[in-house]
Amino acid sequence: MITQLKYTSSVAAKDDLIVIGNKTTNWKNFNLSDKEASYIKKKLTSSNSIIEINQYGKFFFAAWSHRGANKHESLESFRRLGNKIVGFLNKRNIRVITISSIVSSGDITLALAEGIALGNYQFLKYKTNSNYQANSLRTVRISNPSLDNKKVKNLAVIVEATCIARDLVNEHPTFLTASQLGREVKKLGKLAGFKTDVFNKSKIESLKMGGLLAVNRGSQEPPTFSFMEWKPRNAKNKKPIVLVGKGITYDTGGMSLKPTPNSMDHMKSDMAGSAAVICTMYAIAKTKMPVHVVGLVPSTDNRPSENAYVPGDVITMYDGTTVEVLNTDAEGRLVLADALSYAKKMKPELVIDLATLTGSAAKALGPLGIVFMGTADEKTKQSIKKSGNQVYERLAEFPLWKEYGEQLQSDIADLKNIGSTSAGAITAGKFLEHFTDYPWLHLDIAGVAFIDNADSYRGKNGTGVGVRLLFDYLQNIASNGKRS
Ligand code: BES
Ligand code: MN
Ligand code: ZN
Numbered sequence: 001m002i003t004q005l006k007y008t009s010s011v012a013a014k015d016d017l018i019v020i021g022n023k024t025t026n027w028k029n030f031n032l033s034d035k036e037a038s039y040i041k042k043k044l045t046s047s048n049s050i051i052e053i054n055q056y057g058k059f060f061f062a063a064w065s066h067r068g069a070n071k072h073e074s075l076e077s078f079r080r081l082g083n084k085i086v087g088f089l090n091k092r093n094i095r096v097i098t099i100s101s102i103v104s105s106g107d108i109t110l111a112l113a114e115g116i117a118l119g120n121y122q123f124l125k126y127k128t129n130s131n132y133q134a135n136s137l138r139t140v141r142i143s144n145p146s147l148d149n150k151k152v153k154n155l156a157v158i159v160e161a162t163c164i165a166r167d168l169v170n171e172h173p174t175f176l177t178a179s180q181l182g183r184e185v186k187k188l189g190k191l192a193g194f195k196t197d198v199f200n201k202s203k204i205e206s207l208k209m210g211g212l213l214a215v216n217r218g219s220q221e222p223p224t225f226s227f228m229e230w231k232p233r234n235a236k237n238k239k240p241i242v243l244v245g246k247g248i249t250y251d252t253g254g255m256s257l258k259p260t261p262n263s264m265d266h267m268k269s270d271m272a273g274s275a276a277v278i279c280t281m282y283a284i285a286k287t288k289m290p291v292h293v294v295g296l297v298p299s300t301d302n303r304p305s306e307n308a309y310v311p312g313d314v315i316t317m318y319d320g321t322t323v324e325v326l327n328t329d330a331e332g333r334l335v336l337a338d339a340l341s342y343a344k345k346m347k348p349e350l351v352i353d354l355a356t357l358t359g360s361a362a363k364a365l366g367p368l369g370i371v372f373m374g375t376a377d378e379k380t381k382q383s384i385k386k387s388g389n390q391v392y393e394r395l396a397e398f399p400l401w402k403e404y405g406e407q408l409q410s411d412i413a414d415l416k417n418i419g420s421t422s423a424g425a426i427t428a429g430k431f432l433e434h435f436t437d438y439p440w441l442h443l444d445i446a447g448v449a450f451i452d453n454a455d456s457y458r459g460k461n462g463t464g465v466g467v468r469l470l471f472d473y474l475q476n477i478a479s480n481g482k483r484s
Contacts, residue, residue, distance in 0.1 A: 001124065002163045003117040004139040007152035011100050011143050016092075018061040018085060020078075020101040020112060027062065030100075036060075050085055052092075059092055061085060063112070072389040075111040079392070082115020083457035089116075090135045098141040106146035110155050113140050117159040119457035123170040154287055158471055161283035162464035164188070168275040169450060169462025173250035173268045178216075178299035181247055181271065182224040185278055185297065189228060192285035199225040207318065209298070209342075211334035214315040214325065216300040218254055218308025225339070226274075228281045228295035235292035236481040239349040243470065244339045245277030246270065246332045246355035247299030254328030255304045256311060269462060270332070272449030273354035274299060276466025283471050291478045294346055298335040302328070314413045318342060319435060324413040332357045333417060333431045340435040350376060352384075352441045353432065354466050360424030362447035367455065370395045370448055370465070373429045374441035384441060384473055391468040393448070398426050405430040 011017065019030055021044070027037035036053050040062045043051045053060040065081045068074040089097055097116070101109045120137050124130040142152050168176065168184065176184075182198035189196035201222040204212060209225065216223040226247075231240075248270035251258070258264045274297040281295045309315070313325045315334070319341035323334065332355050343351050361371035370388065372395045374381070381397065388395040404426045407419035415434060419427030429442050445465055454460040 001120075001122050001134065002160050003120045003137060005113055005117055005152055005156040005159060006139060006141050007147060007149045008098065008141045008143050011098055014058055015098045015141075016059045016094050016096065018063055018097060018099045018112070020063050020099070020104040020109065022064060022103060025103055030060070032060065049081055050088060052088055059094065061088060072392065075107060075390070076392045078108050078111035079115030079118070080456045082112045083119030086116055086119040086135075086137065089137045090120075093136045095136055096139045096141065097137065098143060100143045102145065104144070106144050106151065109142060109144045109147065110151065113142050114155060114159060115457045116140050118162060119459065121163050121166060121459055123167060123461070157283050157286045158468055161279040161286075161471070162467045164282065165272075165275040165279040165464035165467050166459075166462040168278070169269050169272050169464070171268070173301060176249050176268070176271070177221045178224040178247065178249055178301070179222060181249060181274065181297070181299050182226055185226040185228060188278060188282045192282045194228055194230040194281050194285040197227040199227065208316070209318045209338040210316045211318065211323070211338040212298045212300060214309045214313065215248075215254070215302050215331040215334055218303040218305040219301050220305075221301060223298070223300035226278075226295070226297040226299065228278070228297075229293070230281060230285045230289075231292045232288060232290055234290040236290050236478055237292050237349055240292045240294045240346050241474070241477070242294045242296060242343045242346055242348040242351040243277045243280060244296045244336060244343060244351060244353035245274035246336055246353070246357065247274035247297045248302055248332060248335065249299060250301040250303070251329070251331065252301075252303050254302045254331060255308050256328040257304055258329060266450045269450035270356050271299065272356050272445060272462065272465065275462070275464070276354045276445070276470065279464070279467045280470040280474070283467060284474055289474060289478045291474050293474065294343075294348070296339045296343060298339045300335065302331045317435070321415060321434065322413040324410040324416040326416050327418045330417045330428070333428050336432055337435040340432060340440075344437055348438050350380060350439045350441070351436065352443065352470070354443045354445055356446045356449050357444045358425045358428050358446055360428075361444035364425060365396060365447050367447050367451045368394070371398055371425050371444040372396070372441060373398045373400050373426065374439075375400070375433065375436065376439040376441050380439060380441070383476065384469075387469055387472040387476065391472050393465055393469040395443070398429065400426065400429055400433060405433075
């Protein structure tokens with residue numbers, strides 16, 4: 001279910017209303033009685049940031065939030081406030097809510113709406129009585145003098161794309177096979193207007209994508225490799241930006257089987273990187289963003305079977321590199337490596353990969369941040385970090401020191417697919433680096449893609465992480481014409 005966001009220039013007397021105010025707001029300007037206005041003034045404190053007034057026939061919500069130490073902290077506090085309001089709205093069975101903010105900036109108003117819309121997300125496909133379970137809220141109308149149709153439409157698309165990414169991650173693996181993921185790519189490409197080409201197993205074989213094929217050997221399902229492209233005539237960049245997403249639809253670990261209990265429970269989310277890439281393509285095409293972007297998604301599940309690849313196997317990758325597989329659970333880097341080599345053909349200006357790649361990254365930052373590393377220049381890194389702060393999908397950089405790479409030396413092949421027990425996120429990054437020859441950023445989203453405990457508007461389960469981040473980053477390029 002996706003909450004609609006609409007711009008409006010008029011607020012009717014009968015509308016259920018949220019007004020963002022502050023300590024100096026004269027609440028009487030909003031058709032409230034003296035009593036109601038003074039009640040709000042008294043009650044609206046930092047610990048009590050939403051006041052509900054039942055006006056018998058409609059509801060009025062006065063909302064207030066502390067500004068943070070800087071702009072991005074302020075935006076985040078309003079998104080969180082938005083999520084808090086969702087509870088009130090659904091309790092009161094409200095279908096359409098109007099945010100009227102004369103006193104607040106456009107950005108703050110959009111952040112509140114974003115928090116409401118993302119916080120209202122539900123995945124009800126497998127609830128047999130979904131009518132009963134569904135939230136009442138359907139539409140958020142936004143009225144603010146510094147906003148317009150276009151700005152609200154932009155946010156509506158970002159919210160929609162994030163929710164589609166969440167749906168993909170929350171889908172169960174028997175439904176969401178590599179082939180199904182390919183069908184989702186085609187469907188979204190058609191809806192938004194970007195080009196798609198889903199390679200099937202025989203095409204992947206003829207390309208000799210040895211990493212993807214090795215991981216796929218234990219599966220009953222064929223692999224897919226999805227190519228996506230958005231190339232508008234007015235693109236600001238000459239060479240494409242390539243996005244690569246890990247599309248492991250389920251990771252059992254393969255023959256190096258993950259221990260049950262628990263470590264496998266959420267491994268349907270091992271395609272979250274691909275969901276981020278696919279849905280970012282959707283969002284930039286739908287908003288006709290003037291930037292040339294290619295998306296690549298190698299996809300399969302990773303399972304043990306009599307045909308499965310085993311520790312000790314030596315495989316030949318798409319670029320000819322030989323890899324000694326010493327742990328079949330380090331499968332993400334094998335499928336990504338083939339996609340990263342494939343990206344060389346596009347002479348990219350920049351390649352960004354997103355992957356639920358290592359438990360090590362999840363351990364390092366927990367559910368709060370993305371571990372990133374790469375060979376792109378300092379300006380590019382600063383720019384993606386800035387976007388991370390802006391949308392509150394924050395990034396912390398790890399080093400790619402050459403000594404870490406020494407751990408990947410194999411006795412019999414060019415590389416082995418695991419390092420030692422420490423610095424696992426970095427050795428995975430060093431493995432990927434071998435297959436790049438262009439400016440590159442690697443985002444390990446293992447800790448943030450799927451969360452067990454609800455976290456405000458991110459909810460729980462699939463978070464859709466990456467879509468808002470990449471959209472913001474690409475939009476900056478679209479408006480500056482530069483990577484930084
Ligand atoms: N998909 C996992 C990483 C993962 C772990 C994602 C936990 C989300 C939560 C990845 O394929 C994996 O199994 N990585 C191994 C690599 C190791 C065998 C070198 C890991 O991190 O333990
Ligand atoms: Mn694995
Ligand atoms: Zn994996």
